[in-house]
Amino acid sequence: VRTVLETSMAGRAARQGQVRYEVVDIRDFSVDKHRTVDDTAYGGGAGMIMMAPPVVEAVEACRGREDATVILTSPQGETFDEDLTLELLADLEEKRELILVCGHYKGIDERARELVVTRELSVGDYVLSGGELPALVVTDAIVRRLEGVLHNEESAANDSFTARRDGGLDCEWFTKPPVYRGLEVPEVLLSGHHAKIEAWRNERAAGRTRQRRPDLVPDERDGDEPAGD
Template structure:
């Protein structure tokens, strides 16, 4: 079993996600265990406030260090667990980073995702406790919950048993630096558009050749940056 901890101000966002679809089945099958840790539970005031004005002035509020640190320390084996902070200044998350983290997960058996809010968190938390900083794109969101879910979903797919068919991973987009080939299903004709004949032929060698060709074509058109220059 793999444990995923989410330090957050909004546990419902995380819990709702894992109450549906593939991830729900993985939780029910004891492949994944999801833990939400509400940072507000570790505040030291009656209003459960966990933010304050930034030193030096500036717009917005900053999440305070003490509640976050207490939340981290409440997790068993936090000292040897990767703590991932979601931030626009982090390493861009991509398929290579996903695979690196999946390997790290197999060793540690658990991850901690720290979901920030407001204008950020006290830097001392990052300096002392955070092991990895990641960004899912060059834009800003209102909180770290969505990036944490994006990252963890991608990583969880690498865990054996999460996907019903493990072969799905081998043919996904970005494998071998290519986008995935076009997919079709019944009916054969939709608004006078037919399924390519080769997919109906039963000739698996031809189908494999067609799919590879289409994957290359799509990648050249939509993501030419993924095409490796071979010397």
């Protein structure tokens, strides 16, 4: 986790002093010499459960304010998306802290969730072994949107799912060389005509959205007929 937080945009944000990451080992809050944080499930069944005391106490130890948002990574949470990214970005900017709890094994004792978790986020309908990767996904998505983190913020403004793309997908992009293995860059992109290029990109983005993610086309989201080509 620490290594990932030191690289790319997450690392850049920290080096620029815009964020500070604190990685807390829940085992430090275990009360036995083996640093145990899990036990068998009441009622039986396969799989271990993370005990409530170390989870709750780890959160309380790093929580700077009572009303801090404490996110439990869980396949049962709200699915993380662009809207949630912006909501949590605003939350981070306002409260100056955001806590992500990483589960393991079968998950955490339900009482820990009740006592300290304020919301649950999923990164998709599949099950991972632990919450570290989801926590890093959420962190990266939020931190890269902090002002001054990206080299060129304009480049993120028209990424997939942004308001500029009407919540749809981005268009395709090309760089040098102009011809590679017989494949040419679309002529309009070499024209230098900015208005035409912009119109072409918007059209391609809308077309891709219709083709690949019809669920993101505004008319379809509203339950109406899809927009024609």
